[in-house]
Amino acid sequence: MAQLSDIEIAQGAKMLPITAIAEKLGIDGELVEPYGKYKAKLDLSLTENAGKEGKLILVTAITPTPAGEGKTTTTIGLADGLSRLGKKTVVALREPSLGPVFGIKGGAAGGGYAQVVPMEDINLHFTGDFHAIGAANNLLAAMLDNHIYQGNRLNIDPRRITWKRCVDMNDRQLRFVTDGLGGRVNGVPREDGFDITVASEIMAVFCLASSIEDLKARLSRIVVAYTYNEEPVTAGDLGAVGAMTALLKDAIKPNLVQTLEGTPALVHGGPFANIAHGCNSVIATRLALALGDYAITEAGFGADLGAEKFLDIKCRMAGLTPSAVVVVATVRALKMHGGVPKTELAGENLEALAAGLPNLLRHVKNMKEVYKLPCVVAVNRFPTDTDAEIALVIEKCKELGVNVALSTVWAEGGKGGEELAREVIRLCEEEKGDFTFSYELDTTIPEKIEAIVRKVYGGCGVLLTPQAKKQLTTLEAHGFGNLPVCMAKT
Secondary structure, eight states: OOOOOOOHHHHOOOOHHHHHHHHHHOOOGEEESSSSSEEEEETTTHHHOOOOOEEEEEEEESSOOOOOHHHHHHHHHHHHHHHTTTEEEEEEEOOOOOHHHHSOOOOOOOOOOEEESHHHHHHHTTTSSSHHHHHHHHHHHHHHHHHHHOOTTTTTEEEEOOOOOEEESOOGSSSSEEEEOOOOGGOEEEEEEEGGGGGHHHHHHHOOSSHHHHHHHHHHEEEEEEETTEEETTTTTOOOOOHHHHHHTTTOOOOOEEETOEEEEEEEEOOOOTTTTOOOOHHHHHHHHHHOEEEEEEOOSSSIIIIIIIIIIHHHHHTTTOOOOEEEEEEHHHHHHTTOOOGGGOOOOHHHHHHHHHHHHHHIIIIIIISSEEEEEEEEEOOTOOHHHHHHHHHHHTTTTTTEEOOOOHHHHGGGGGHHHHHHHHHHHOOOOOOOOOSSSSOOHHHHHHHIIIIIIIIIIOOOOOOHHHHHHHHTTTTOTTOOOOOOOO
């Protein structure tokens, strides 16, 4: 029989009504706002009245390759595996951006028999959150330009506007534009540009906010430009915050969906990890912890980027402490790290695997020794992986005191995630972490950057250009020196 595609599997699924998923979690029907039969928004009062807290499990991965690692698929399969073992589990994921969905990466709802559904809805407009974030972003841009047009009371220097417009699509044509053309009544001409919505600052602060009041406060502090005297101008200075918050009042409510096996899933927010912190919303993560014994979440890209930001930024700001970390790898991807072309990954190659394994081992070492968290390696097993290759991965991980669990969730769903689920349970029950950040907030910005480079990336130091030094001096002069550092992907 022909192998079914992801979308064929998703469309063939028998989904439970979203009200039944809410009932599984003990959520009163009055607090559920259905968007059709199979997705819903949850009332924010659920996070305000949260009581107990479950165990937080972070799923991260080796440095990504075109061969694929399956981080989201593993996250969903692990949640289904824990559910099969009788654990009340909630998965918390990011919403996909339309850019990657229509680009080469595709959707972000998992794959095979480890997916969240309705997959097409989640990958397309879902509940409209990203459209609301884009509207709030562009409202602020319009108010900024209108302020200059109406006389520029704040003395804004049009050459030092840092705020861009946004659109949730890959459109390189809009990255750098000149606008305000067409004569005096059509605005003030200036250089401008568009970001993709998921790389916008509103998306980043939206996902770090703990409540609507906190969101409003964060929006007010956004720096959009500088004056001719080089003083920062904020969204609060422009009087834009009330209108922006109004546009986001429904978007900030977390979205409830389900996995193919009926495990509850909160899919909410989606900042890119290459420029922002790359994690789903704090609100959704906290709610998952309140509703389940186990909350399974993931962070974008490899552990050096996504997990670092999850731990150093999100966990610090939200007061979260993970109980365990899962590092996802595939033998295929490790062989690619060892120098094998994508077209030649099927055959056994222990030499290339050995050459690629340091990538996995460094990520694992960071989780254990820098952040001091219990860790397990999940190997997504492919039919082409040989026993000798799997044995080599197990042997090298054991040298670091870390177990390997084989995962076949793509082909078998939750059943293929039970081995990983058992090891996660064991880590939570038997191994106590001593969660530590890679740097402290009271150090200087260069010291924080140096700590990440040395501890996480394994670099020997940092070279700051004269322009970078000037920017850091400005940031510290304006009181931003005590914030976490968000490293962009190079």
